[in-house]
Amino acid sequence: MSLKPSKKDDPVHPIARPFLWLESKWFTASLVWVLGALAIGLGAIDFVHHRHDYLEFAQMPGFYALAGFGAFVLAVMGGWFVIRRFLGREENYWDGEAGDE
């Protein structure tokens, strides 16, 4: 007797089934390296192809890759260390707004 649940009892949508590997450990573990390699690779294109831009400083090799990385980290840290630390409050701070919609 198979322990595999029948399709009828399976709560996973049939369309989602082929994509369950998105949750696998190997995928999540390797994703950061793949993305890092892609970002560096795209930045490296600028060393072999001079990219023209409206502003001179934006023509620096890898400028946009560094800007994207830096801006993202700045946004997250700013949100975390400034907004949440100083402006974060309990969910029921505003009367009657704590519950789900």
Added chain:
Amino acid sequence: MGRPAMSELFTHISPAWPIIFGGLIAAIVPNNNVRKVLALLAPILAGWCWYSLELGTYGVVEFGGFTLETLRYDAISRIWSLIFIIAAFLNGLYGLHEKDRVTDAAGLIYAGGALGAVFAGDLITLFMFWELTAISSVFLIWSARNKAATKAGLRYLAIHVLSGVLLLVGAIIHAGETGSWAFDHIGLDSPGGFLIFIAFGIKCAFPFLHNWLQDAYPKATVVGTVILSAFTTKMAIYALLRGFSGEESLIYIGAIMTVFPVFFAVVENDLRKVLSYSVNNQLGFMVVGIGIGSNLALNGTAAHAFADIIFKGLLFMSMGAVLHRVGTTKASELGGLFKSMPLTAFFCIIGAMTISAFPLFSAFVTKSMILAAVAEDGHWVVWIMLLFASAGVLEHSGIKIPYFAFFGHDSGRRVREAPVNMLMAMGLAALMCVYLGINYGKLYDLLPFQDAIYAPYTFDHIVGQMQLLLGAIFAFALLMRIGAYPSEKRSVNLDFDWVYRRFGDSLARWVWLMLDRMSAAAGNAWDRAMRGIGGRLYQVFSPMGTLSRDIPSGMLAIWTSALLAIVLIIAYFSP
């Protein structure tokens, strides 16, 4: 070659009217099926009217000594009216499953009101439709029928009616100064212009005037939020473009609008509120474009508004579907929903990639026009702010929304996929996001200034944009890997609305209390004083008083004596 006969029936009829009348009929029709037919048919009729129009001014009405232009159809109103009609249709389709007469009626009247405002050729007509959108849209918030929505709706209504009042007063002053009620370039040279600027700024969600948006939108109904996201702010962008293009202060106002919501959205738990901050962020790009005022910048603003209505609507639709099925859009309660709502997840990812401006998606060909115009104008600090905001929007709308709702930590919730009509609306919106990103010439053909067309698909632009996006996505993966990404938790973050919701409310209560106490204290003091003076006078002048023992009683005698004494003193000291 003549126009099709059917088309002639609709020539010179404002596309606003079929939608407004559809809404008025929906308000009185109890049958849900009839209302749903109206929700789809009215935008289709409006589309037919739009298709039948030729550039020009129609619908001129003399009323109360004013000349009202209700249908100014030119290169600017053409693109705005088309996207409003498309949005009205998508919203009607998205809301087919919902049996709520108030939402059906309000949604149509609101969309028609926004269309009417876009076609307004004078400030009186603009004011009337401006107020119609305010009054009709609040019912989309109140339809949620809970305490928080009721209070938020009241705040929303107060702020938007204020915007209308400022517009009217500003228009009167402006007309007094210029002798014209025409809704053309207004500028900030006069007090009237300044008031109109603030009126537009309220609906545009300028910094410090923005919190009505994050307050009200997440509290509206599932369908209501989607409808709200399309019209008010984009109508205001249109009005700003008409009245204040090239106004330099807008460059800096817009730049701030792009940046500050990023920080709030990062740590916001309610994903519909995250999208509301995202609305602010995208509006900022458009406001900057209006401030730059070049033909390329204004084209970019128009194109980005067009694209934004679709992709932002799509993102709100996907979160609405989650709310409809799961009952919450709190990121801390979600995760792993792609297993049960894979199509919704797919459409959400399309919306997320579009707002992030990936190549082949619409925002790639629209937002870059604004950035190019800013760079061409030499505003490099503003350009850097917009670049930061571009990475920021990837963070909160490109990654956070789909990741925390559909992937991330599996919440274990297993629900049904969204209703078919919701999927159809999302599918159409997603299709348009991709279509406009690839066949962008169709969008560019609608732009107001055909002498300033942009070439988005250059090797340099694609590489630069992909660098930015991949650099940011890598940062996300790295921060998650090392545990430096803030966890989602049930909380709220104070914003500027604290000033009027908590501080202002407390101040008003305190002032009221103080006035009450002062009034009581003043009353008591007056009573005491009167009692004291009166008592003393009584003791002195009453029939039983001191003076009555020696002096004839009666006030007349007293005063006569006093006056006599004064006269004698003056006479004595006179030269």
